[in-house]
Amino acid sequence: MNIEEDVRLDKADLSRESSRFAATYYYYAKELADAKTNLDAAKTNLDASEARRELFYRKTPPEGLKITEAVITALTADDTEVQQRKTAVDKAQAEVNLLYAAVMSMNEKSSRLKELVSLNNRDYYNSGTPTDNMHDRLR
Numbered sequence: 001m002n003i004e005e006d007v008r009l010d011k012a013d014l015s016r017e018s019s020r021f022a023a024t025y026y027y028y029a030k031e032l033a034d035a036k037t038n039l040d041a042a043k044t045n046l047d048a049s050e051a052r053r054e055l056f057y058r059k060t061p062p063e064g065l066k067i068t069e070a071v072i073t074a075l076t077a078d079d080t081e082v083q084q085r086k087t088a089v090d091k092a093q094a095e096v097n098l099l100y101a102a103v104m105s106m107n108e109k110s111s112r113l114k115e116l117v118s119l120n121n122r123d124y125y126n127s128g129t130p131t132d133n134m135h136d137r138l139r
Helices: 003-007 011-059 069-078 080-126 134-138
Strands: none
Touching (some): 003 011, 003 080, 011 080, 069 080
16 A cells, blocks of 8 residues: 555545545554564564563673673673674664554544545535435545
């Protein structure tokens, strides 16, 4: 799906917009939920890697270094496995941020759609010509 296109509102075809809105909103909300699950998993993997690598450095410290908490922290933070897990967390967070913005934009579209339908209904009932076909008037 294309976020920019999906949040655009076609004022000339409110009937179509209304009919596809729920499915489009559901798609982005589900994607956001899945992305949050992936982010949680990435954070869990990062925590596990940090713990595993920290334990490794405590058991087998590099030669020539005085082992302090600061050194263990630095070695763990600089570890390749930990860096890869941090990158995975950053990517997962970026996906969550993007989908969160999409869902918020869909919420805005919902508000605009409700307002336009309300305005069209008000115009229809205030027009004095109740014999007009409502479907044609919404187009």
